[in-house]
Amino acid sequence: MERLTNRAKAVERKPMTFLESLYLWNIAKGMGITLKHFFKKKATISYPEQKREFSPVFRGLHVLNRDEEGRENCTACGLCAVACPAEAITMEAAERLPGEENLYREEKYAAKYEINMLRCIFCGLCEEACPKDAIYLSETFAPANYQRQTFIYGKPDLLIPHPKEEPELYAKAAGGRVVVKTGN
Amino acid sequence: MLLAIDWLLLLEKLVLIVIIVSVSLVIAMYETYAERKIAAFMQDRRGPNRAGPFGLLQPLADGGKLFFKEEIIPNTSNKFLFILGPCLAMMTAMMTSAVIPWGGTVAVFGRSVSLQIADINIGILFVFGVVSMGVYGIMIGGWASNNKFSLLAALRGASQMISYELAMGLSLIALLMMTGSLRLSVIVDQQMTSGVWNVVYQPLGFLIFLVCAFAECNRTPFDLPEAENELNFGYHQEYSSMKLGFYLFAEYINMFISSVIMATLYFGGYDIPFVNEAALIAKGNNWIQWIGPLVLIIKVGFFIFLFMWVRWTIPRFRYDQLMNLGWKKLIPLALLNMVLTGALVLWLKK
Numbered sequence: 138m139e140r141l142t143n144r145a146k147a148v149e150r151k152p153m154t155f156l157e158s159l160y161l162w163n164i165a166k167g168m169g170i171t172l173k174h175f176f177k178k179k180a181t182i183s184y185p186e187q188k189r190e191f192s193p194v195f196r197g198l199h200v201l202n203r204d205e206e207g208r209e210n211c212t213a214c215g216l217c218a219v220a221c222p223a224e225a226i227t228m229e230a231a232e233r234l235p236g237e238e239n240l241y242r243e244e245k246y247a248a249k250y251e252i253n254m255l256r257c258i259f260c261g262l263c264e265e266a267c268p269k270d271a272i273y274l275s276e277t278f279a280p281a282n283y284q285r286q287t288f289i290y291g292k293p294d295l296l297i298p299h300p301k302e303e304p305e306l307y308a309k310a311a312g313g314r315v316v317v318k319t320g321n
Numbered sequence: 322m323l324l325a326i327d328w329l330l331l332l333e334k335l336v337l338i339v340i341i342v343s344v345s346l347v348i349a350m351y352e353t354y355a356e357r358k359i360a361a362f363m364q365d366r367r368g369p370n371r372a373g374p375f376g377l378l379q380p381l382a383d384g385g386k387l388f389f390k391e392e393i394i395p396n397t398s399n400k401f402l403f404i405l406g407p408c409l410a411m412m413t414a415m416m417t418s419a420v421i422p423w424g425g426t427v428a429v430f431g432r433s434v435s436l437q438i439a440d441i442n443i444g445i446l447f448v449f450g451v452v453s454m455g456v457y458g459i460m461i462g463g464w465a466s467n468n469k470f471s472l473l474a475a476l477r478g479a480s481q482m483i484s485y486e487l488a489m490g491l492s493l494i495a496l497l498m499m500t501g502s503l504r505l506s507v508i509v510d511q512q513m514t515s516g517v518w519n520v521v522y523q524p525l526g527f528l529i530f531l532v533c534a535f536a537e538c539n540r541t542p543f544d545l546p547e548a549e550n551e552l553n554f555g556y557h558q559e560y561s562s563m564k565l566g567f568y569l570f571a572e573y574i575n576m577f578i579s580s581v582i583m584a585t586l587y588f589g590g591y592d593i594p595f596v597n598e599a600a601l602i603a604k605g606n607n608w609i610q611w612i613g614p615l616v617l618i619i620k621v622g623f624f625i626f627l628f629m630w631v632r633w634t635i636p637r638f639r640y641d642q643l644m645n646l647g648w649k650k651l652i653p654l655a656l657l658n659m660v661l662t663g664a665l666v667l668w669l670k671k
């Protein structure tokens with residue numbers, strides 16, 4: 138039979154000599170290896186103080202985006218909920234009333250918008266489906282909690298901070314991925 | 322006349338006992354910390370570093386946790402023996418420290434105090450006697466748990482200890498042929514006056530002794546009695562709370578004591594290397610006697626590190642390998658060592 142690789146090693150079955158069977162040399166070799174590791178740089182990242190850089194394509198908790206004037210982008214079209222394979226998104230639509238133009242960009246908006254973070258698989262399909270650049274997956278993940286109920290994130294949890302009133306918080310939440318669209 | 326007790330001597334010994342017991346307990350505590358740190362470092366991790374600076378309060382946190390754990394005694398177990406097991410393990414672990422010379426004679430409040438609790442003339446035999454009692458802690462614990470894993474582990478532990486005690490004793494006989502005394506203080510004195518440690522004369526004997534000490538302490542690669550993966554922690558499987566803590570603690574104290582014994586027998590005890598203590602003391606430098614115990618602790622520290630280093634390097638032996646190594650390798654080697662030493666001693670004496 139032809140060999141697949143040339144790395145195969147023939148097994149040696151000759152009995153150990155007395156010295157070998159005392160294992161001393163091999164133990165010493167092994168101890169050398171562990172001692173080398175003793176002085177190696179540690180791989181640990183001490184979590185709360187130090188954080189690992191996420192990759193640029195990391196998909197974490199969602200943010201509901203606003204445009205540059207701070208109006209909510211989402212028009213409650215429901216495309217994200219349809220696209221969602223985990224059926225994690227629910228919403229209720231409402232009509233924008235006169236005088237609310239500074240709050241909502243479109244005539245229809247989501248009065249209630251909930252994502253169940255326990256169902257969500259962070260696939261990012263909602264982000265892809267959205268025609269209004271209204272939902273993005275950010276670079277944070279859901280913190281642990283004691284109650285299941287707390288993992289249903291409503292609009293207050295999801296909405297990104299106002300870009301004019303809290304520009305720093307906005308920039309932080311937006312990270313590198315959220316597209317800030319200007320104009321319509 | 323018989324009633325004329327030297328109260329000061331009694332007090333002095335009592336204080337010494339309290340100091341030594343607390344020192345061994347503290348050292349055992351920090352051995353658990355060291356073990357976790359060393360394990361972590363060898364696996365490129367950092368180990369406990371949250372409780373206090375560098376995690377130094379970790380042992381206290383562990384102890385506190387053990388105290389608050391639920392106390393479970395299986396209702397099919399033999400209650401008396403079940404409780405006796407860990408007590409016995411702890412007691413035998415603590416007892417050996419009585420005969421170890423921790424240092425020379427120091428002057429405290431004008432009294433010269435010997436830093437050894439009991440300088441008995443059968444010192445090393447006493448240690449052996451007590452250490453071999455340690456197996457009862459395991460046996461009784463394993464038996465009283467009424468659990469087949471525990472029982473198996475206890476059997477393994479007993480046979481392992483007995484087999485390795487033989488080789489250990491034989492390697493020791495070779496040493497005793499040279500020293501001619503069982504008294505530990507004499508053994509240390511000889512090494513101090515000659516300035517050459519016994520390990521130079523008895524390298525093979527030391528190696529055998531070291532391997533057997535590992536087996537006696539149930540440390541990896543000989544930790545078959547508590548084999549985590551095939552026997553579910555072995556003889557202390559049914560134990561919880563502080564009774565488990567006692568077993569684990571006893572193991573660490575045993576490790577400390579056997580390190581002390583190795584340092585005493587083969588590495589000059591409290592002898593400071595390359596320093597002629599006797600000459601210094603003759604010149605009136607009595608403080609040197611205080612350095613002795615520190616030096617001993619440093620040597621012990623090295624051995625403890627060795628114990629852990631080995632534990633985190635090599636896997637456990639299979640049971641037949643263990644027995645083969647004990648009976649077919651170590652005992653013949655120890656016998657050979659003994660005969661060679663005997664012949665040499667005779668030849669040199671002539």
Ligand code: SF4
Nearest residue numbers: 221257258260261263
């Ligand atoms: S990331 Fe995927 S699973 Fe989560 S809400 Fe969006 S579409 Fe649904």
Ligand code: SF4
Nearest residue numbers: 211212214215217267
């Ligand atoms: S987030 Fe986007 S896809 Fe989902 S409802 Fe709003 S606008 Fe439509």
